[in-house]
Structures are given as C-alpha cells and as structure tokens.
Amino acid sequence: MDKPLKKDDWGIVMDFLPHGHLGMSRPEPVAQVLGETYFSLLEVIVRDEQRLEMGERVYIGDDKRDKVKYIRERIPVSALTVAAREELAERVDVLVRQNDKRFIEFFNKSGQLTTRMHQLELLPGIGKKHLWAIIEARKVQPFESFEDIKKRVALLPDPEKMVVKRIMLELDDADRYRIFVPKFEKHQEREHHRF
Numbered sequence: 172m173d174k175p176l177k178k179d180d181w182g183i184v185m186d187f188l189p190h191g192h193l194g195m196s197r198p199e200p201v202a203q204v205l206g207e208t209y210f211s212l213l214e215v216i217v218r219d220e221q222r223l224e225m226g227e228r229v230y231i232g233d234d235k236r237d238k239v240k241y242i243r244e245r246i247p248v249s250a251l252t253v254a255a256r257e258e259l260a261e262r263v264d265v266l267v268r269q270n271d272k273r274f275i276e277f278f279n280k281s282g283q284l285t286t287r288m289h290q291l292e293l294l295p296g297i298g299k300k301h302l303w304a305i306i307e308a309r310k311v312q313p314f315e316s317f318e319d320i321k322k323r324v325a326l327l328p329d330p331e332k333m334v335v336k337r338i339m340l341e342l343d344d345a346d347r348y349r350i351f352v353p354k355f356e357k358h359q360e361r362e363h364h365r366f
Contacts, residue, residue: 177353179206180232182213183262185255187223192252201243203255204231205262208270210338210352212251214243225258245355248342259342264335271317274334277350278305278320279313284348293348295336296328 182204191198200217207228215231217223221238229238251259267274281290291302301324308314308323317331334351341352 177209178232179209179211179213180230181207182211182215182229182231183207183266184223184225184227184229185258185262186225186252187217188252189222202229202239203246203251204229205259205266206231207266210263210266210342211355212246212248212342214246214250216240216243225254226262247344260335260339263338263342264331267331267334267338271331274331275314275316275320277334278330279309281350290350293337293346293350294330294333295340296333301327 185203185205187200187202189200191201195201200219200221202215202217202223204213204215205211206213213231215229216239218238218240223229223238230236231239231242248256248259278291284290284293289302289306291297291305292299297305304324304327305320308320314320314323317329320330321327338351340346341349344354
C-alpha cells in the first residue's frame, strides 16, 4: 500500500519565466518553486495575468490558488534553470532558519536508523564522537536552538549548516536514506489540478 503523498502547501519562487522554456509544447508563464515544508522542487504554470518575483511565497496547495494555475511537474535539481539552481541553497538555508524548531526537534528526538547507524550520523560532519556527545547532552536537557547545540557539544560544526547540507544531498538524490526530503516515486506525482 502506498504511503500518503506529502505535499507542500506553500512554495518559494526561485525563477519565473514569463514565456516558459524550450521543453514546453506551448509558451505559457512558468515558475520553478521550492516547497516550504518538504522541499519539493516543482515547476508550476502561472496564471496569465500574474508576474512572480524571485523569493516570493506562493500558494501551491490543493485549494483555490490565486497566482498558480496548476502544478506542471515535480522536477529534479538537474532540471532547474541556472537562476533557480543559484537560489536553491540560499532558499533552503532561509527555510531551515524560519523553521528551526523542526530541526532542533530532530537533534532532540532522532533515533537508530539501523543497528549500526543513528539518524544523526546522516548529517555531514557527525561521526561517532559527535553522535555520543549530542546524545549525552540531550539526556541532560533538550536542545533549545542551534546556538544551544553549538555551546553544549564541543567542536561540533555549525548544526544549521549541517542540516542545509543534508537537505541539499537529499534533493540531489545522493543518499538512499531520507530524513528531511521525502523520496517521491513517479507514480506518486501530484495531479495537475486546474482551478
């Protein structure tokens, strides 16, 4: 049985092409957006009368959309325009900072992935020494911020940057394990809802 598809309701515009691009059968305004919660990379068709700005937050959920006509497709990082690719890491960084509680919770509650690997070890820069230091520190008291993690775990690389790097690895499909970006199979593609 398929797991329910995790969908983003809001996205951040990384590029807007008012006349579309070469891969389209007919020219229409298109934007490449990054989902706010699940980091979905989507290409959306924009309503004719709308112009989107880079960094603009747009509604992409299943209810009535005011600026987006429909979601054209989910796209891999390799299908991003040059401009969108340049924006990606910065946008991921902003979303991690805006939703820091979610990622602090990961540091506080993550567990074993396999008998030999802990979820924390999936973060770039965390080996066994840092892993045990984090586990011991969170037993004493849950972490409250990225700054708190840095203060209480000696010589730990920047935890916020580790999360951003991990999300970028998952977006690039560089690892079979996923902790922040769900893996989407072709049969799970979002339908093209027109409203």
